[in-house]
Amino acid sequence: MPEPDRRTLPPGSVIGILGGGQLGRMLSLAASKLGFKTHVYCPDPDSPAFHVTDRRSLAAYDDAVALAAFAKTVDIVTYEFENVPAETAAALVAHVPVEPKPSILETTQDRYAEKSFIRRQGLSVAEFDAVSSAAEVEAAAARIGYPCVLKTRRFGYDGKGQAVVDHPSGIARAWLEIGGKPAIAEAFVRFSREISVIVARGRDGTMRTFDIAENRHERHILRTSTVPAAIGAATAKAAREAGLAVAQAFDYVGVLAVEMFVVGDGAAETLLVNEIAPRVHNSGHWTEDACQISQFELHVRAIAGWPLPVPRRHCDVEMTNLLGAEVLDYASFAAKPDVVVHLYGKSEPRPGRKMGHINRLIPGGSS
């Protein structure tokens, strides 16, 4: 008898989504397009995904009663972000299938575990070491070299929990800056480009990759993703393979992103894997308008056991995040015929907050 969580979910099934931000919102929209209902669970009453879902649970991630009630209303649970508490996921698994598997979060929620996992797959990463005191930072830095970067092992995102150490004299300050928490010390990478690959993997092991995006960050926040990336064919192939290796090693079901650094140029290009996001990813938003299928729909199809078509890109594209008050210029973006506007319905345009994105379509290219 097939296991219950290996069934194909028919249209009309209910997909539970942990997290009500823009990723949950776009997952809900993609699920709706396939005839699924969604139920969004989020502790924030101002969750943009609440506007586009059939059911909502406004409750804390450690509310066992609310989680159990939520689990009863859904056929499968997925999530929009990797910091779902492990206990939350575990509580749900007792009641309902959860994809991707919560055990993966244990790896990706801890930078040291994550980097170690990546290295075990035979992929290159920047030199790193676990550190839990200023003295350990000094020892690690002596080995890795200066400058190096301190990054907290847990709950870092968009550059939060990071500090650069240029010289032994800066260690004490940097250690304070990251809150004196368990961290890794990592070699500072002088990259030529940042890229990412979006991978989907189905229940039957089928894997798909989208074309490689080239990403530009500003103050640690993604600003643009451009496709195709200006990298050699061999580098693009290696980047896809890195994504596939990660998905395969996790026995992953759903969409994940692998962010990488390209070091060197031309024939000398090499790759260092930076991090894994076990979810749909900002650097995959371009797929919504430049392909016949988006990362959001591929994720929904993967967890639902549906077929995963090979993504086809029909044009080149540049995605730009709209941060904070930039969203107020929506009318000027909306006036450009080659620009597709996506707004998240967030009420307050706080500085640096991701309020929407635009995809500028560049006819000509395709894959």
Place this chain on the structure above:
Amino acid sequence: MPEPDRRTLPPGSVIGILGGGQLGRMLSLAASKLGFKTHVYCPDPDSPAFHVTDRRSLAAYDDAVALAAFAKTVDIVTYEFENVPAETAAALVAHVPVEPKPSILETTQDRYAEKSFIRRQGLSVAEFDAVSSAAEVEAAAARIGYPCVLKTRRFGYDGKGQAVVDHPSGIARAWLEIGGKPAIAEAFVRFSREISVIVARGRDGTMRTFDIAENRHERHILRTSTVPAAIGAATAKAAREAGLAVAQAFDYVGVLAVEMFVVGDGAAETLLVNEIAPRVHNSGHWTEDACQISQFELHVRAIAGWPLPVPRRHCDVEMTNLLGAEVLDYASFAAKPDVVVHLYGKSEPRPGRKMGHINRLIPGGSS
């Protein structure tokens, strides 16, 4: 001071939608993409649009209290179908802007008024006459010729309320068949093709058309729309112009569809306008996947006073409706990489019911 209903609606505004079927659902999804909230009003508890909206009103169209409460929660009202009772629309107009203007419904809800309106725009229609008795049918048919078609003036759709009359002896039966209601008698058109144009018109009078679709009906229900239509350039131009003339004459705001017959072939092609749908239309569903902007988004933008980009088609496309139990084959459609699947989340696949549609993308063409 500008009139309140001429303001541009910012993201976060609430769009009220009368009708909760698949068109309301896809309007709601398109509005969400632009950061709007939606509130769907529908008397049917099993409304697919209810699954993807921020707020729902489950109430009858003649429930004045519910309509007034609905009006208070929204910034503008639009509708997914043309049979909204005139009193409903009028009750709303007292409280809130309604687009397209309800007065247009008075014309399109009555085939005689509609055909007369079309003819006044200088557009060709099949010969027709108003009839309200079997005797009047006989007189009209004598003028128009046999065969002719009886169509009830009001509430006809998907072939309901229609009967063909081949000979004077068939009049009594046909008159009974359509329920003995006020009707038009219309010349039977021996068309070579059926086509439609989707037009968007903004508050400032800006107009856009999509490429002409060629439509195939089965048992009066749309089966496929293929783009581009296999018609001459002059015919396509005339079809666009017919759409623009109708939108202009109505001082229309939003998206409408004009369905036409092509009579003759090649250089002898001529057009007869068949009917107007003052709403997004089934023959425009191909726009979701073959253009950078869909009919649904253009409708939302038009009523919200946003810019209307020129639609650009990046491939040829064939839309096929999934009727009744055909939807159960969703997995086989979903397995084709060139097919985009749209399911409406309706619970019961009754025979002939529109359960979803697929867009088959055909690379190569573009506009």
